[in-house]
Amino acid sequence: MRRVLVWATIGLAVLAVLGVGAWVFAARTVETPAFEVAAADGRFELRDYPAMIVAEAAVDGPRRAALGDGFRPLARYIFAREREGERIAMTAPVTQRGDGDGWIVGFVMPSRYTLDDLPPPGPTPVALRETPPARMAAVRFSGRADDAMLAEREAALRDWMATRGLEPAGPVTHAYYDDPFTPGFLRRNEILIPVDRPAG
Structure with missing residues (x-):
């Protein structure tokens, strides 16, 4: 026995x-966004992203609650629950950035789509837009990304940027690649801060 x-x-x-x-x-x-690495230093990278189509939802509230509140209308849009047309394939990551007193939660749309190809959101509170090419300073890390961890990683990224003379050119973005059930040690999280490209 x-x-x-x-x-x-x-x-x-x-x-x-x-x-x-x-x-x-x-x-x-x-599918995840394509990018080219312009410079790498351990867990830190300087990345060049092409123009992308994103779906975004504006929400209020604390960061963690806002992430869930923003994800729900995005899920209704991509799974065609409140609109006509085909479902849209899931992508990663889910992104979140501050916007005044609220948050913008978003998905990058699959690369095969253009703005003209995507079905309109209908009654779902989701906005579609094309982002311009961007250079981003990035740091990747694992774990369950709570407020303290995000603040710590953002500070480390800003310190790394300062050593390279990189000035922030926009708000910080949090990127979450995994669902809430993924164990913390297997999760991929990133913090991204836009920087200006060198002239020429």
Whole structure:
């Protein structure tokens, strides 16, 4: 009986590992924004992003609650729950940036779409727009991104920018690549700060 319990425990452990692996693989196979790395220094990068189409929702409230409140109308839009037309493939990350007293939560639309191709949001409170090409300073980290962790990583990124003479050119963006059920040590989070491109 004891041997059966041991093998059952081992079997459950193997299934758990395989399940986590499949989960991570599925999360990593969704489309993510393309970019070129202009400079890299450990966990810090200077990235060049092309123009992109984004869907965004404006929400109020504390950061964590606003992330969920902003995600819901975006999900209704991409899954065609309040509009005509096809579903839109999920992408990563979900982004969040401050906007006055509120927040803008967004998704980058799959690269095959243009603004003309995308179905209108209908009654869903979502705005579609094209972002211009941008240079971003970025830091990547794992863990459950609470306010303290985000503030710490943002400060580290700003310190790195200062050592390179990079001036912020816009608001900070938080990027979350995984769903809420992903274990913290497997999560991919990023902080992005726009900077000016050098002249010429």
